[in-house]
Amino acid sequence: MTSDIGASRSVTTDSTTPLAARAIDVVREYGSGAGRVRALDGLTIDLFAQRFTAIMGASGSGKSTFLHCLAGLDQATSGQILLGETDLGSLGDESLTATRRDRIGFVFQDGNLLPHLTAAENIDLGASLAGHRPDRAWRAGLVEHLGISDRMRHLPAQLSGGQRQRVAVARALLGRPDLIVADEPTGALDSASSRSLLEMLRACVDDYGQTVVMVTHDPAAAAVTDEVVLLKDGRAAGVFRTPTHESVLERVGELASHSEETA
DSSP states (O other), rough: OOOTTTOOOOOOOOSSOOOOEEEEEEEEEEGGGGGGGEEEEEEEEEEETTTTEEESSTTTTSSSHHHHHTTTTSSSEEEEEEEEEEEEEGGOHHHHHHHHHEEEEEEETOOOTTTSSOOHHHHHHHHHHHHHOOOOOHHHHHHHHTTGGGGOOOOOGGOOOHHHHHHHHHHHHHTSSSSEEEEEEETTTHHHHHHHHHHHHHHHHHTTTTOOOOOOOOOHHTTTSSSEEEETTEEEEEEEEOOOHHHHHHHHHHHHHHHHHHH
């Protein structure tokens, strides 16, 4: 196998598949002077529509920073983050807030639900803040498909970890966003709940035609995706498609070995 571990290059698939989002030569720096840290170092990635992509790399590789920039939660120091044709860096605060609310769905490690709202109210939160009335038929189908119809009046503290994540997935899907981002979504779950959540994210792509980008350190989680993008030192370090548990372990191991050799 020819390895591209350690290379800095654009991660692409084919030119006929529409792009959901792009990172173009993105740099993200924190601090200044001697304490300045470059978390992303000229990162270029193409993310294709209606695919499930995993972002992997060692601690400090820039994967969470990239996801936050992609989701409009953080701003690149230089370079571009494009959501479709929209350059997130060109948006003012109000437009960026509206873009996050209307075009991006979020699934975080802990669900990130508001504790004083019921499951139903958490699902409807984005629509409520925007002054929109949710599509009731779509919402009912989502909660039925996710198996949480009988939990709509429960507060987050009354739900299991897996149920909270199901609520988070329903909230992310409610507005039919252009992109769903998931940051270590299985990190706080047991193995059974993790499998269930991954099946739901897989179904977001297969059944609903969504685009999902997930940061994970778990080979089992990455194995359910369409492709895995590896990061190293804030740069793209390779991509492989139709991953398996074994191929993820192999490629992540290659990346770690290369890092040790060049340290």
